[in-house]
Amino acid sequence: MNWLRRHPRLRNTLIALALIVLLDRLFPPPIPDIAEDGATIVLARDGTPLRAFANAQGVWRYPVTIEQVSPRYLEALLGYEDRWFWHHPGVNPFAFARAVAQAAWHGRIVSGGSTLTMQVARLIEPIPHSGFGKLRQMIRAVQLEIRLSKREILTLYLNLAPFGGSIEGVQAASFGYLGKPSAQLSHSEAALLAVLPQSPSRNRPDRHPERARVARDKVLARLAEFGDWPAKVIDEARDENVVARRLRAPMLAALFAERMRREHPQQRVIASTIDAQAQRALEERIGGWISRLPDKTSAAAIVIDNVEREVLAYVGSATFADEARLGHVDMVAARRSPGSTLKPFLYALALDEGLIHSESLLVDAPQDFAGYRPANFGDDFNGPVSVAEALRLSLNVPAVDVLERVTPNAFAARLRHVGVKLDLPLGAKPNLTMALGGTATSLDELVGAYAAFGNGGLAGPVRFQRATARDDRRVVSTGAAWIVRRMLEDHGRPGDPAGLIDTGRRTRIAWKTGTSYGFRDAWAIGVTPHYTVGVWVGRPDGTPIPGQYGAATALPLLLAVTDRLPRVHGAASFDTQPKSVSKAEICWPLGEAFDAAAPTLCHRKREAWILDGRIPPTLPARGSAASESLREVVQVNARGQRILPACSESASTATTIAHWPLLAEPWLSQRARSAASAPDFAPECRDAPHQIARRLHIDGLIHGAVLRRPPGVSEAPAARLRALGAEGDVHWLLNGRLIAVSPAAEPIEHRFVDSGTQRILALDSHGAYDAVEVRVLDPSSR
Numbered sequence: 001m002n003w004l005r006r007h008p009r010l011r012n013t014l015i016a017l018a019l020i021v022l023l024d025r026l027f028p029p030p031i032p033d034i035a036e037d038g039a040t041i042v043l044a045r046d047g048t049p050l051r052a053f054a055n056a057q058g059v060w061r062y063p064v065t066i067e068q069v070s071p072r073y074l075e076a077l078l079g080y081e082d083r084w085f086w087h088h089p090g091v092n093p094f095a096f097a098r099a100v101a102q103a104a105w106h107g108r109i110v111s112g113g114s115t116l117t118m119q120v121a122r123l124i125e126p127i128p129h130s131g132f133g134k135l136r137q138m139i140r141a142v143q144l145e146i147r148l149s150k151r152e153i154l155t156l157y158l159n160l161a162p163f164g165g166s167i168e169g170v171q172a173a174s175f176g177y178l179g180k181p182s183a184q185l186s187h188s189e190a191a192l193l194a195v196l197p198q199s200p201s202r203n204r205p206d207r208h209p210e211r212a213r214v215a216r217d218k219v220l221a222r223l224a225e226f227g228d229w230p231a232k233v234i235d236e237a238r239d240e241n242v243v244a245r246r247l248r249a250p251m252l253a254a255l256f257a258e259r260m261r262r263e264h265p266q267q268r269v270i271a272s273t274i275d276a277q278a279q280r281a282l283e284e285r286i287g288g289w290i291s292r293l294p295d296k297t298s299a300a301a302i303v304i305d306n307v308e309r310e311v312l313a314y315v316g317s318a319t320f321a322d323e324a325r326l327g328h329v330d331m332v333a334a335r336r337s338p339g340s341t342l343k344p345f346l347y348a349l350a351l352d353e354g355l356i357h358s359e360s361l362l363v364d365a366p367q368d369f370a371g372y373r374p375a376n377f378g379d380d381f382n383g384p385v386s387v388a389e390a391l392r393l394s395l396n397v398p399a400v401d402v403l404e405r406v407t408p409n410a411f412a413a414r415l416r417h418v419g420v421k422l423d424l425p426l427g428a429k430p431n432l433t434m435a436l437g438g439t440a441t442s443l444d445e446l447v448g449a450y451a452a453f454g455n456g457g458l459a460g461p462v463r464f465q466r467a468t469a470r471d472d473r474r475v476v477s478t479g480a481a482w483i484v485r486r487m488l489e490d491h492g493r494p495g496d497p498a499g500l501i502d503t504g505r506r507t508r509i510a511w512k513t514g515t516s517y518g519f520r521d522a523w524a525i526g527v528t529p530h531y532t533v534g535v536w537v538g539r540p541d542g543t544p545i546p547g548q549y550g551a552a553t554a555l556p557l558l559l560a561v562t563d564r565l566p567r568v569h570g571a572a573s574f575d576t577q578p579k580s581v582s583k584a585e586i587c588w589p590l591g592e593a594f595d596a597a598a599p600t601l602c603h604r605k606r607e608a609w610i611l612d613g614r615i616p617p618t619l620p621a622r623g624s625a626a627s628e629s630l631r632e633v634v635q636v637n638a639r640g641q642r643i644l645p646a647c648s649e650s651a652s653t654a655t656t657i658a659h660w661p662l663l664a665e666p667w668l669s670q671r672a673r674s675a676a677s678a679p680d681f682a683p684e685c686r687d688a689p690h691q692i693a694r695r696l697h698i699d700g701l702i703h704g705a706v707l708r709r710p711p712g713v714s715e716a717p718a719a720r721l722r723a724l725g726a727e728g729d730v731h732w733l734l735n736g737r738l739i740a741v742s743p744a745a746e747p748i749e750h751r752f753v754d755s756g757t758q759r760i761l762a763l764d765s766h767g768a769y770d771a772v773e774v775r776v777l778d779p780s781s782r
Contacts (some may be wrong), residue, residue, distance in 0.1 A: 339514025383667025728765030
């Protein structure tokens with residue numbers, strides 16, 4: 001230690017340094033954590049601010065790095081505020097001396113002597129504007145220089161500098177005043193934001209544009225003086241007007257942004273896939289549409305591209321601030337009954353399993369599925385229908401019939417595989433009600449799955465951020481997806497006349513609607529060559545809206561939205577028929593390929609889309625016995641009469657009869673029924689024992705009867721009807737519409753309110769039936 005005594009200056013220097021380090025440790029500068037204390041902003045794909053969220057102190061600050069800020073701003077800031085920033089130790093003695101001399105000469109402050117580091121020192125803690133305060137500020141600046149790198153100090157300034165109101169940091173100022181990220185600043189805008197922190201309230205460009213212009217021009221003059229920017233750039237920047245937006249938080253895709261902040265609480269700047277232009281168009285469309293709907297009704301919609309499944313537009317409610325419509329509830333994410341919107345996936349799975357083709361014969365008639373008795377939307381039935389017709393008309397009984405064969409467990413598992421989580425009541429297992437909406441899912445999950453029909457059978461969760469990896473999962477084969485989309489697209493648009501020639505001016509769309517039980521939810525999902533769009537309409541609180549259903553409420557909005565989407569060229573894959581798909585002539589009732597050698601088996605010829613060359617026959621009746629097969633081989637004699645070995649020794653030949661499904665027969669004409677019946681027995685076999693089909697008889701009305709309201713009676717004519725010979729429950733239909741279900745032994749009473757020809761059909765649980773027609777006269781006729 002003797003050498004220290006011999007060098008007193010070094011000793012004093014070391015003591016001073018030790019004291020400085022001690023004081024620095026005892027009184028450290030309060031360096032803030034920008035990432036933890038910042039606000040949150042959600043951006044569109046092009047950087048447009050969608051919605052901003054202030055931090056806990058109500059300050060709008062969006063964390064930004066040096067690399068995320070335009071070099072123009074950094075040049076303007078350092079050239080005007082602290083030209084020697086990269087070289088001084090926190091305090092610039094020359095600048096400080098110059099500022100003191102100028103103030104003494106002019107009697108006022110002409111230029112500041114504070115470095116950026118000193119300004120940061122004042123930003124991170126309150127320091128009084130006094131001589132002692134200035135000394136404290138300089139000490140803090142030195143502490144910052146010791147603890148932090150120059151880049152870290154500059155980053156603090158970029159995030160903490162005041163810009164007026166509750167805005168802090170250049171990123172928040174750029175978004176707030178200019179509507180763009182700081183990386184996109186022009187030279188003029190960079191100069192404006194560089195000077196604004198000097199007098200943020202006095203020079204606010206949204207309130208005082210002329211003052212802001214004068215301040216900006218001071219920066220430009222300084223930069224011109226030192227040659228930081230070329231003269232031409234300076235002149236162009238001076239010519240640019242100071243135009244700033246009204247300082248308010250952006251509010252585009254409000255509920256989407258809220259969802260993003262909730263799902264990514266640690267992110268301060270959330271870059272999304274939203275297309276700002278498409279978002280504005282969708283919000284305007286829904287905002288104008290909602291006025292047509294009943295009170296307290298809301299609407300939601302989402303648009304994604306088919307291949308990437310990136311969300312381009314997202315409207316969670318019709319009017320975000322409308323309390324009456326519960327505008328704060330995000331109905332894109334809400335779990336609701338999907339109605340019939342799952343049916344396309346059901347038929348696609350059945351195609352893949354080889355159960356059906358597009359024209360397979362299904363029967364839309366009252367059926368009992370182990371106690372579950374589905375009915376159609378209007379309680380009417382259509383009898384024999386094709387798969388394509390059942391899908392386009394959204395018939396319930398055929399869908400439940402197919403689901404029973406696919407099995408509910410397999411159906412639910414396949415949808416769950418692509419991100420559609422089907423919520424069931426507590427303790428319930430997948431069941432047949434799922435085909436008709438007896439479950440719950442969300443609009444975004446549905447749309448992510450529907451994208452498969454425009455993307456070769458590949459689906460998956462929708463993507464809200466490009467940073468999220470695309471998770472492609474196969475829900476159905478390419479061929480099945482193509483066939484189902486064609487079936488939906490061939491439906492056309494409501495109101496279009498038959499045979500309309502599409503000139504290509506309108507967007508092609510394959511669509512499906514759905515309505516939940518009790519008119520609580522109206523859905524419409526559409527697939528175009530490039531986009532999949534989902535629309536929901538209803539009341540967020542779940543109260544019914546009678547008369548509002550998918551086709552009447554949601555579908556018109558869906559078509560209006562899709563017609564305004566940008567047209568994109570190059571959808572060849574959308575139109576290209578997969579190699580696994582082909583066309584074939586098939587025949588009803590057997591559902592098999594047309595055979596020119598057996599024309600009597602083809603009662604109705606249809607052209608079907610088939611998958612992998614397979615032509616599956618008509619599905620057998622559920623629980624049917626062998627005697628109920630649609631194909632029956634009988635022996636006939638030379639006169640064409642039916643014989644049996646037990647009653648006739650005549651020479652015979654085998655003849656094949658194609659029968660219609662028993663449940664379909666009530667909807668067939670007499671001619672069609674006769675064509676599908678076996679020949680009459682030969683006289684010698686008429687008394688031989690053989691199986692005779694059981695038939696019902698309607699008692700209470702005579703076929704062809706005329707009903708008229710008696711004079712002086714205000715009530716419509718009535719009849720008491722019984723189904724003699726019925727087994728199980730009897731379904732009573734009037735002109736194809738279900739009017740009652742009764743036990744076999746019990747009668748029903750029906751009043752014939754409508755005039756004209758009325759057809760009454762009784763159909764029991766085993767397919768036996770009878771029908772009568774009566775004519776009801778108009779009360780005004782005599």
